[in-house]
Amino acid sequence: MSWPLRSLIYDLFPHNRRVEPDRPTLEGFFHEPAEASCPRCGASVGPYAASDAGCPWCIQTNLPWDAMVRIGAYHEPLSEWVVAMKFHGSWRWGRWFGEQLANRLKDGRLEEPLGTDTVVCPVAMHWKRQWQRGYNQSRLIAQSLARTSGWVMADLLHRTRATTPQTHIAHSQRERNVTRSFRAEHVDLTGYDVVLVDDVKTTGSTLRAAANQLLSCNPRRIIAAVVAVADPRGADFKAV
Numbered sequence: 001m002s003w004p005l006r007s008l009i010y011d012l013f014p015h016n017r018r019v020e021p022d023r024p025t026l027e028g029f030f031h032e033p034a035e036a037s038c039p040r041c042g043a044s045v046g047p048y049a050a051s052d053a054g055c056p057w058c059i060q061t062n063l064p065w066d067a068m069v070r071i072g073a074y075h076e077p078l079s080e081w082v083v084a085m086k087f088h089g090s091w092r093w094g095r096w097f098g099e100q101l102a103n104r105l106k107d108g109r110l111e112e113p114l115g116t117d118t119v120v121c122p123v124a125m126h127w128k129r130q131w132q133r134g135y136n137q138s139r140l141i142a143q144s145l146a147r148t149s150g151w152v153m154a155d156l157l158h159r160t161r162a163t164t165p166q167t168h169i170a171h172s173q174r175e176r177n178v179t180r181s182f183r184a185e186h187v188d189l190t191g192y193d194v195v196l197v198d199d200v201k202t203t204g205s206t207l208r209a210a211a212n213q214l215l216s217c218n219p220r221r222i223i224a225a226v227v228a229v230a231d232p233r234g235a236d237f238k239a240v
């Protein structure tokens, strides 16, 4: 195929230019213990610094979810893998991320374990961004989590408008950027727990907007499951 023709196809179908990703390798990764993160907001905490009531980062805040699990903090190598999956076509990381989150949800860090009446729901992506990327990374992670755990996955959320990527705007503007950007399906989740899946939590604005919509479905609990949690101040959760 001639280059001008290929160039035109790349412009029309941007995900065609993606290269085949390397097979995920786990070099440099270690499994963090449950007590490394706050069970409520996912922040990195020291030993005995967090309880089910929260940690110094979240104790004064209302959160629309009941608990949060993570694979780790947003630093290397986990951050590199998330970036590879989001921006460099390495969709295959979705499987491993989902399997890891499934383990986190079953290793006893939840006060009350999840049962069979659990549904896994990804944070929705606007169709335009999904078309550009070729996939919704949160949905691939949610699929793997659901498959590993024997739960169903359902697209209970929809993105009602295209928003500026959260990584492109100031933290103080993020809450407003995603307000009313989600809509939940009109389904009754009475008696069901929902595992809400996203790749990265920084300010938590996106997860809050998504979880707030899910509350209209009346779930028993919402458990947020994210691959990595970043300190919004970029200080790796160290006191400054």
Ligand SMILES: [Zn+2]
Pocket: 038, 039, 040, 041, 042, 043, 050, 054, 055, 056, 057, 058, 059
């Ligand atoms: Zn906390």
